Amino acid sequence: MTLVLISPRHTSLPFAHWLPERAGRMVAVAAAGTPIGDGFREVRTVADYRDDAAVLAAARDLANRHRPTTLLALAESDLERASLLRGEFGLPGLGSAAAAAYRDKVLMKEYARKAGIRVPDFAPVRRPSDVTDFLAVRPGPVVVKPRSASGATGVYVVDSVSEAAALPAGLLESTPYEVEEFVEGQLYHVDAFRVDGCRVAAVASRYTTPGCLSHWSDSPHGSRTLTAGDPLRPLLVREAWRLVEALPSPPTVCVHAEFFVTPEGTVVLCEVAARVAGGTIPVMLRHVLGTDPRELWARVECGLPNDLDAVREHVAAAPLAACCGLPPRRGRIRRTPHAPAGALDFTLHNGAGDDWGGERYAQRKSGDFVASWVVTADDDERLTAALDATVAQVSAGFDWELEAVSGAVI
Known part of the structure; x- marks a missing residue:
């Protein structure tokens, strides 16, 4: 039996198709009101999937009654929950120490720095004065x-003491934060x-814009794989494997590691997560790996066979690939586009009439898109075109x- 934690963002994933050997031998926890596919013996729902206590209680009930031998959790928000459950029920996979290191941006940078990996100057934040103290030593901007958290939620770029003082009241007391150099x-x-x-x-890619914060300006953003001749490719791959060794990683692990490369060519760790990447990246990686990375990792986590040599061979021969997503604007969609020529895996995530105004827009994440797609090419110039x-x-098709805000339309 396999216990699956299904985040609301993953309810559309075809678990039964990916794991046919487990059909009828999976149980799951999911959010109430979200459609779950076939293949599950039992599904327990919780009113609010953000409620750790509710998700863990439902999972423990399923585990006590069905005695799973494996646990599958693909979402960032489920990594620590899953590690707790694995420890309690003696299940294989990412344990609590590793989950903490990959989730906590302060802890991960401490591990990385001890291993000689370059990291930004950083400090934990327990009170607003910690930010101003950091600015006094290292003038802004700071992050x-x-x-x-994940998906660039709750992130602020602060350039001065006055901007630090203007952070939302109670923000830093209610949620563990860190501050780091920009x-x-x-x-x-x-x-x-x-x-x-x-x-x-290990697939090295470059974000097509300054990264996950591009959604703040409603700009299209995505990633593109590096050419075989790009000197950064082996350097970034090497740093990623050094990072895996620096953290308390289990023998079986997947990571999504982000690095800055400065104008001088210095590689600096941004952050790393022990999960398959989010947003449009998995669809792009499918063209590189020859299989959806979420399917690959689901089968690994469930102890099912994978042709790993075929994956290695596909990576060696794969074309260049790029993914792109168009983030929402603050308002209602009146018209949607057709699939453009040359686009692969074109997906409309919202239709005419869908509303992204108000709080929904304010709470958007970097992986929230109204449309996404992939392009491939044999060389960098054709990929760019x-x-x-x-x-x-x-963009023109939407x-x-x-929505009018404070008397202005934005």
């Missing part, structure tokens, strides 16, 4: 962000997979009724 440079990511101590693949053309077509 203030939650220690355990690193000038391009943001890259490496998606790496290791099974039973053997390296399977395909990416630019599809971005222009998709029509928005924008």
